[in-house]
Amino acid sequence: MRNMIKTQGLTKIFKIGKKQETELVAVDDLSLEVERGEVFGFLGPNGAGKTTTVRMLTGLIRPSSGSAQIAGFELGKNDTEIRRNVGILTESPGMYERLSAEKNLTIFANLYDVPDIDKAVNKYLSMLGLWERRHDAVGSFSKGMRQKLVVARALIHEPQILFLDEPTTGLDPEASKTVRDFVEELKTEGRTIFMTTHNLDEAERLCDRVGIFQQKLLTQDSPANLREKMYGRRVVFHLRELQPAWVDLVSSIPGTGSVEAVDNKLVVSLKDPDESNPEIVRTLVAAGADVQFVGEIRHSLEQVYLEMVKGSERVQQ
Amino acid sequence: MKHIRTIINKEWSEVFKNRWVISTMTMLPLLFTALPLVMLSMTGGSTMSAEISAESSGLPAGVVASCAGLSAVDCTQIYLLNQFMLIFMMMPLMIPTTIAAYSIVGEKTTRSLEPLLATPITTIELLAGKGLAAVIPGVLISYAAFGVFILGSLLLKLSPAVFSHIISPTWLLGVLVLGPILSVIATIFATYVSSRASDPRVAEQLSSMVILPLMLVMFAVLAGKLVINIWFMLIAIVFCAVVAFGMLHLGTVIFDRENILTKWK
Ligand SMILES: Nc1ncnc2c1ncn2[C@@H]1O[C@H](COP(=O)(O)OP(=O)(O)OP(=O)(O)O)[C@@H](O)[C@H]1O
Ligand SMILES: [Mg+2]
Numbered sequence: 001m002r003n004m005i006k007t008q009g010l011t012k013i014f015k016i017g018k019k020q021e022t023e024l025v026a027v028d029d030l031s032l033e034v035e036r037g038e039v040f041g042f043l044g045p046n047g048a049g050k051t052t053t054v055r056m057l058t059g060l061i062r063p064s065s066g067s068a069q070i071a072g073f074e075l076g077k078n079d080t081e082i083r084r085n086v087g088i089l090t091e092s093p094g095m096y097e098r099l100s101a102e103k104n105l106t107i108f109a110n111l112y113d114v115p116d117i118d119k120a121v122n123k124y125l126s127m128l129g130l131w132e133r134r135h136d137a138v139g140s141f142s143k144g145m146r147q148k149l150v151v152a153r154a155l156i157h158e159p160q161i162l163f164l165d166e167p168t169t170g171l172d173p174e175a176s177k178t179v180r181d182f183v184e185e186l187k188t189e190g191r192t193i194f195m196t197t198h199n200l201d202e203a204e205r206l207c208d209r210v211g212i213f214q215q216k217l218l219t220q221d222s223p224a225n226l227r228e229k230m231y232g233r234r235v236v237f238h239l240r241e242l243q244p245a246w247v248d249l250v251s252s253i254p255g256t257g258s259v260e261a262v263d264n265k266l267v268v269s270l271k272d273p274d275e276s277n278p279e280i281v282r283t284l285v286a287a288g289a290d291v292q293f294v295g296e297i298r299h300s301l302e303q304v305y306l307e308m309v310k311g312s313e314r315v316q317q
Numbered sequence: 318m319k320h321i322r323t324i325i326n327k328e329w330s331e332v333f334k335n336r337w338v339i340s341t342m343t344m345l346p347l348l349f350t351a352l353p354l355v356m357l358s359m360t361g362g363s364t365m366s367a368e369i370s371a372e373s374s375g376l377p378a379g380v381v382a383s384c385a386g387l388s389a390v391d392c393t394q395i396y397l398l399n400q401f402m403l404i405f406m407m408m409p410l411m412i413p414t415t416i417a418a419y420s421i422v423g424e425k426t427t428r429s430l431e432p433l434l435a436t437p438i439t440t441i442e443l444l445a446g447k448g449l450a451a452v453i454p455g456v457l458i459s460y461a462a463f464g465v466f467i468l469g470s471l472l473l474k475l476s477p478a479v480f481s482h483i484i485s486p487t488w489l490l491g492v493l494v495l496g497p498i499l500s501v502i503a504t505i506f507a508t509y510v511s512s513r514a515s516d517p518r519v520a521e522q523l524s525s526m527v528i529l530p531l532m533l534v535m536f537a538v539l540a541g542k543l544v545i546n547i548w549f550m551l552i553a554i555v556f557c558a559v560v561a562f563g564m565l566h567l568g569t570v571i572f573d574r575e576n577i578l579t580k581w582k
Contacts, residue, residue, distance in 0.1 A: 058435055061575040083437040090435070094428030096327065098334045110323040111436035153432065 001072045004161050004192040005034040005057065010066035012052050026052040028216045030066070034194060034209075036160075039187050041207035042196040045309055048214045050196040051091050054163050057194070058088045071160055084112070087159035089167055093150040097139035101130055101149055104138055105156055112157035124152035128182075144175030151182060162186065164195040168202060180206060200302040210301070212308045219308060227299045230307065232257060234297040235273050237266040237280065240290035249287060253279055267297070320438045324446025325453070328420050332450070337518075341415045342454060345408055346462040353401040354469040360393050387478055394479045399545055403535045405463055405492050409500035410528050412455035414507040418520040420447055421511035425581055434574055444572060448504050455500040463492045487547045490554060498557045503527045505564040512572075512581040 010030040016022050026049040034040040044050050055061045057070060059079040068075040071085040095104050102121060109117040125131045128148040133141070138149065147167070154162060167183070168176040176199075183206055186193060197203050203210050204223045211220035219226065239246075242264045250266060251259045255276045257269030266284075270276045273296065281291055332338050384392035424430050433443070470483055482488070507524035514520035537543035 055578070059574075060431065060434055060578055080437045080439070083435060086435075088432070088435045090428075090431040092428045093432055094424075094430070096331055096429060097427055098331050099327075103330065107323055107327050108432070108436065111320055111433070111438050113319075113437065150432075 002035055003033045003069070004036050004038075004071055005032070005040075005068070005194060006070075007032055007057070007068040008066055010053070010056060010068055011064050012049070012056055012061070013064040025215060027056070027063075030213075030217055032211060032217060032220060034192060036192055037187070037190045038209060039183070039193040039195065039207045041203035041210035042194060042213055043198075043200065043203055043210055043305055044196070044213040050213065051165055053213070054088070054090075054165050054194070054196060058086055058163055059083055084157065085159055086161045086163060087154035087157065088163040089150055089154045089165060091165040093153075095138040095146065095149065095153075098137055100135050101125065101138055101141070102134040104149065105153060108153050109156045114157050120156050120158075124156060128152055144171060144178065147171055147175060147179060151179065155186075159191070161192045161194065164193065166196055166198065168197070168199060176202075200300065200305055204301045212305055214309055214312045216312070218312050223301045226304050227301065230304050231297075231299045232269045232271070233273055234267055234269050235277060235280075236295050236297055237268065237284065237291060238293040238295075239264050239266065239284070240292060242266065243287075243289075246284060246287060246289060249283060250280055253283060256280070320442040321446040321449065324438070324443060325450045328416075328447060328450035331423065332416055332419050335419055338415055338419050342412055342458060345411060346458050349404050349408055350462045350465050350469070353397070353404065353466060354473065356397055356401075357394060357470065357475065358473050360390060360397065388476070391476050391478045394475065395482050398479070398482055399538050400535060401466075402488055402491050402545065403531060403538065405459060405466070406496055406499055406531055407528060408459040408462060409452075409455040409496040410503040410531065411525065412458055413451035413500045413504040414524040414527065415521055416451040416454060417447070417504050417507035418511045418514075418524055419517045420450065421508055421581070422514060422517040422520050425512075425515070430581060431578060434578055440572060440574055440577065441569060443577075444508070444568060447508065448501070451504045451507070452497070452500045455503075456497045459492065459496050459500075485547075487545060487550045490547070490550050491545075495550065495554050495557060498554065498561050499531075501561045502557060502564060505561070505568050508568070509571075512577075515582075 008031050010027060011025070012027040014024045014026055016024050028049075030053060032040075042050050042053065052061070056063050057068060057075070059070075059075060059082050062076065070082045073079075073081045073085070075082060096107070099107075102125065105121045105124065106117060109120050114120045122131075125134050128151070130145060130148060130152075133145070138146065141149065151167070154164075164183070167179050171179065180202060183193060183195070187206075195203075195207070207223065209220060209222050210226065212218045212226075219229075221229065242261055244261065246266065247259050247261050250256060250268060253276065255271055257271070259269075260267045268276075268280065277294060281294065284291055384395070387395070424433070467483060470480060475483075503524070506527045507520070510524045511517070511520040514523065534543065534545075538545060543549070
C-alpha cells in the first residue's frame with residue numbers, strides 16, 4: 001500500500017441555525033492522496049475547514065458524502081481499525097488536569113490497547129524530558145510541557161499516521177522548535193504525517209507537499225513547485241541607468257517572458273535562466289548598459305498562499 | 318471491558334479529587350442515616366402504649382386504619398419509617414447525579430473529549446464507563462447507609478413489629494432493587510442535562526429535578542393518601558426498569574460520536 005491517506009470527493013455540510021435550516025459547506029469535494037512516509041501540509045485561513053477535514057479523516061465526524069481510505073481501511077466501515085493506526089493532536093488538546101502526566105498517558109495507552117503500557121509510557125516521558133515531572137498534576141505544567149505531553153499521547157500507540165492540527169500555534173519559538181524537531185524525527189522513522197498549520201515557514205521546512213485549502217483544495221504540490229508554477233522563475237538585472245528602449249530589446253531575446261522596468265531594474269520572467277542570463281547580459285552590455293548585479297527573485301510560500309487564498313475569495317463572492 | 322474499566326478508573330481518580338463531589342458523597346449518607354435513627358429514638362421512649370386511635374395520634378386516618386392491632390408507638394414509627402425508605406431512595410438518585418454532572422461538564426471544559434473519542438473505544442463503552450462510574454458509588458453508598466441504619470435500629474431496640482417492617486420484602490426490594498434502577502435513570506438524565514450545560518453546579522441542580530417524582534410520592538405518603546406496600550413496590554420496580562431501559566436505548570441513539578463531539582459544549 002502506497003497511499004496511507006486517500007480521499008475521493010470528501011464533503012462535509014453542517015446544518016446550522018436554530019432549526020438547522022442553513023447549510024454550511026465546510027469541506028467541498030476534497031480528493032487527495034498522501035503517500036507512506038510523506039509529510040503533507042494542509043494550509044488554509046481560519047474557517048477554511050482544516051479541522052473539519054482532520055476530524056473526518058480520523059473518524060470523529062461523518063462525511064456528508066465522498067469516501068476515504070486511511071491506512072488501507074475504509075472510513076465509515078473500519079473506523080476502529082483506523083483509530084488504532086492513527087494518532088491525532090487535536091486543535092485544543094485537553095488533558096485531565098488533576099491527574100499526573102503519567103496517569104494521563106497510562107489512560108490513553110489503555111484505551112489504545114498498547115501491549116506494554118509501562119514501557120510505552122516511560123519511553124515517551126523520558127524522550128520528551130518529562131520524566132522528573134511524571135507524578136505532577138498536568139494542571140501545573142507550562143504550555144510547552146503540555147504540548148510535549150499531548151504529542152506523546154498522540155504517539156503512545158505508535159501509529160503509522162499522525163494528524164497534527166496546528167501543532168505549534170501558541171507556542172514560543174523554543175517550544176515550537178522542539179515540536180518541529182520531533183516531527184522531523186518522526187519523518188525519518190517513516191511515519192506519514194498530515195499537519196495543518198498557519199505557519200508557512202514551518203510548512204516549507206517540514207512538508208514534502210502542501211495543499212492550499214479553502215473549502216476546496218485549491219492546489220497541491222511541493223513548496224518549490226508551487227512557487228515555480230505560480231510565478232515561473234524571475235531574474236532581476238540591476239543597472240546603473242535604465243533606458244526605456246532596453247525593455248523591448250530584452251523582450252526580443254528568445255526564451256524570455258514578461259519584462260518589467262522598475263526603477264533601475266529590469267525584472268524578467270524566464271523559462272530557463274541558466275540558458276538565457278548570459279545572452280541577456282551580453283545584449284545589455286552591447287547596448288551600453290552597466291550591469292551591476294543579477295539575481296533571482298525568490299517568492300516565499302507565503303506569497304503563493306496569499307495569492308491563492310485571495311483569488312479563491314474573489315471567486316466565491 | 319478493559320476500556321470500560323479504564324474509564325471508570327479515570328473518572329474516579331478525577332472526580333474524587335473534587336471537594337464538592339466528596340462532600341455530597343459523605344454528607345448526604347451521614348445525614349440521611351442519622352436523621353431517621355434520631356427520630357426513631359425520639360418516638361421510641363414515649364408513653365403512648367395504648368391501642369391506636371385517630372384522635373390521639375394525630376396521624377392521617379388512612380395510616381391509622383392500616384395500624385390495626387399495633388400500639389400507638391409502633392404505628393407512629395412505621396409511619397415514619399415509610400418516609401425514611403423514600404429518603405434511602407434519594408441517595409442513589411443524588412450521588413450519581415453529582416458525579417455525572419462533574420464528570421461530563423469537566424470533560425467539556427478541559428476539552429479532553431476529542432482525544433478520548435479518537436481512541437478505539439466504542440461510544441457504548443465510553444457511556445457505560447461514565448455511567449457506571451456514577452452509578453456504582455451511589456448504589457454502594459446507599460447500601461452501606463442502609464446497613465448502618467439496620468445496625469442502628471437494632472441498637473435502638475425497636476419493637477419486633479417495627480423492626481420486621483424495616484427488613485420486610487417491600488423495604489428490601491425498595492432499597493436493594495429499586496434504588497439501583499433509580500440511580501441508572503438519574504445518571505442518564507444527568508448525563509443528558511450535563512451535555513447541554515457549561516457549569517457543573519447548574520447541571521447538578523437541573524439534574525436534581527429527577528427527584529421530583531419521588532417527592533410527590535413522599536408527600537402522598539405523608540398525607541396518608543398512599544401506603545407503600547409490596548404491590549406498589551413491584552409495580553414501581555417494573556415501571557422504573559422500563560423507563561431505565563428506554564432511556565438507555567435512547568441514549569445510545571442520541572449520543573453517537575459526532576454528536577458527543579459537536580453537541581456537548
Ligand atoms: N460542529 C460544527 N457545526 C457547525 N459548523 C461547524 C462545525 N464545525 C465547524 N463548523 C464550520 O465549518 C467551517 C470550517 O471550520 P474548521 O474548524 O474546520 O476551520 P479551520 O480551517 O480548522 O479553521 P481554524 O484555522 O480557525 O482552526 C467554519 O465555518 C465553522 O464555523
Ligand atoms: Mg482548525
